[in-house]
Amino acid sequence: MLGAMMIDNRLADDLVDRLEPAHFFEPVHGRIFAAIKTLRGNDMLATPVTLRPMFEADEGMRELGGPAYLASLTGSGAGLIGARQFAQQIYDLAMLRALVTVGRTLVDRAMDTSEEVNPRAQIELAEEELYKVAGDGGAESSIKTFAQATTMAVKNAERALNSGGHVSGITTGLDSVNSKIGGMHRSDLMILAGRPGMGKTSLATNIAFNAARRWMRDMADGIPPSESVGAKVAFFSLEMSADQLATRILAEQSRISSESLRMGKISRAEFGQLAQAAAELENLPLFIDDTGGLSISALHTRVRRLQRRHNNELGLVVVDYLQLLTAGGKGDGNRVQEISEISRGLKTLAKDMNVPVLALSQLSRAVESREDKRPMLSDLRESGSIEQDADMVWFVFREDYYTAAREPKRPVEGDNAKVFEDHAAWASDMERVYGLAELIVAKQRHGATGKVVLKFDPTITRFSDYAGY
Numbered sequence: 001m002l003g004a005m006m007i008d009n010r011l012a013d014d015l016v017d018r019l020e021p022a023h024f025f026e027p028v029h030g031r032i033f034a035a036i037k038t039l040r041g042n043d044m045l046a047t048p049v050t051l052r053p054m055f056e057a058d059e060g061m062r063e064l065g066g067p068a069y070l071a072s073l074t075g076s077g078a079g080l081i082g083a084r085q086f087a088q089q090i091y092d093l094a095m096l097r098a099l100v101t102v103g104r105t106l107v108d109r110a111m112d113t114s115e116e117v118n119p120r121a122q123i124e125l126a127e128e129e130l131y132k133v134a135g136d137g138g139a140e141s142s143i144k145t146f147a148q149a150t151t152m153a154v155k156n157a158e159r160a161l162n163s164g165g166h167v168s169g170i171t172t173g174l175d176s177v178n179s180k181i182g183g184m185h186r187s188d189l190m191i192l193a194g195r196p197g198m199g200k201t202s203l204a205t206n207i208a209f210n211a212a213r214r215w216m217r218d219m220a221d222g223i224p225p226s227e228s229v230g231a232k233v234a235f236f237s238l239e240m241s242a243d244q245l246a247t248r249i250l251a252e253q254s255r256i257s258s259e260s261l262r263m264g265k266i267s268r269a270e271f272g273q274l275a276q277a278a279a280e281l282e283n284l285p286l287f288i289d290d291t292g293g294l295s296i297s298a299l300h301t302r303v304r305r306l307q308r309r310h311n312n313e314l315g316l317v318v319v320d321y322l323q324l325l326t327a328g329g330k331g332d333g334n335r336v337q338e339i340s341e342i343s344r345g346l347k348t349l350a351k352d353m354n355v356p357v358l359a360l361s362q363l364s365r366a367v368e369s370r371e372d373k374r375p376m377l378s379d380l381r382e383s384g385s386i387e388q389d390a391d392m393v394w395f396v397f398r399e400d401y402y403t404a405a406r407e408p409k410r411p412v413e414g415d416n417a418k419v420f421e422d423h424a425a426w427a428s429d430m431e432r433v434y435g436l437a438e439l440i441v442a443k444q445r446h447g448a449t450g451k452v453v454l455k456f457d458p459t460i461t462r463f464s465d466y467a468g469y
Helices: 002-007 009-015 027-041 048-055 059-063 068-073 079-111 119-135 146-162 175-181 200-220 242-254 258-263 268-280 296-309 335-353 365-369 385-389 399-405 417-433
Strands: 189-193 232-237 286-289 314-320 357-361 392-397 436-444 450-457 462-465
Touching (some): 002 068, 009 027, 009 079, 027 059, 079 119, 175 436, 175 450, 189 200, 189 335, 189 385, 200 232, 200 242, 200 314, 200 462, 242 286, 335 357, 399 436
Parallel strands (some): 232 286
Antiparallel strands (some): 392 436, 436 450
16 A cells, blocks of 8 residues: 555545554554655655655664665555555554454453452543544544535525424524524534523523423424434533432423422322323433533543434533533643633534533622623633633523512611612512523624523423513
8 A cells, every 4th residue: 555655646645644654553654654644745746765765764664674665665556456445454454453452451450459440430431442443533534525514504404494493403492592593503512601599500401301302292293313403412410419400300390399399398289290290201311410520531431322322312411510520630720721621522522422512600700799790701710711612602690689689678667768769669670570581692603692581480490481572
């Protein structure tokens, strides 16, 4: 194959991106390939004559008879016929050698029974190494002609049309939000941020549930998976347990207060509603992983595992929340750098798995010190890289939360008129904003920014479309 590349440089141009020097078993052959690649990259001829000066002092080449070995490689023109097949063979054999290495390393690690050994971590590491072997050489498959790219774009447009308009990605289940963002697009990283108490987790849970329920309905209606705007959802809850999340979803569906559910303050009739909601949702394709302290690499491994297990039909990943992930490295105590690594890792996950990733994020306390409490991009906590890596940034804001906190003294008999006026003005303000929330789209690569007004029911932690806006 190397001889064919030196005889016909057009072949070299075709093959240099398919292989790497490390794919050659014999290091000298890897160095010859690298030298051909370098010359062609500089638009120079790659022949035994032009390559010779690069191998004058090469010890490995000397053992094979010196630079004259380059000329001997071109001795047979037969390689010209099967060069592409030879390249495939070299690649396949390199993959098998890599598998042998992974297998040996796995056995060596498994034989280590010292106290600090973590078998689960070993399994995740082995899966990651296997994935690297499987993904190696993927550069060629990631290059698409413009015709392929336009075909995909037209399919997305057709999907949006068939969904009744507005949605080319995965549905959020909220028509007003879908109208603004067009659904959640594959390979996008979306950041949903807000101060504590704003309802970030509630909104993320609502969206995850809506997408999973739409998938379930579409499958029941016989719609092909490729045309569904629903999705199988993986929800990584690093803060709340799986049963707490399930309680929220059941409260929303059975319309029973989640507080009443937790404390058991429900009637027999309400328990019947709860059981009915649970029975309807038992096949919901929503998978909850509540492992705490996950690293970004462990998250990748778990998503890949779920994707394999569910025939590559996983369509949405939710992470609650970003700051609870770890970068996985040793770290030098630089939190900003660690958060940058995590946000880059989440974007890479979205692209590698070709799914939208919705990651929740905290906001800095700077919001609280301002008169207008609406969040801005600069409030994203600990790193500007979150804003940079994200395709969309959403803020959830509830004015009634702050209005309720500034309630003046309740008037009683004997108070002066000012006390009555202050409380009446506050009550009027509270009535205006109660039960409303704003989803502020602060960044969007695919369209305009702006805000969407939603209705929020705090008793059942449910967001819904607001008709009065």
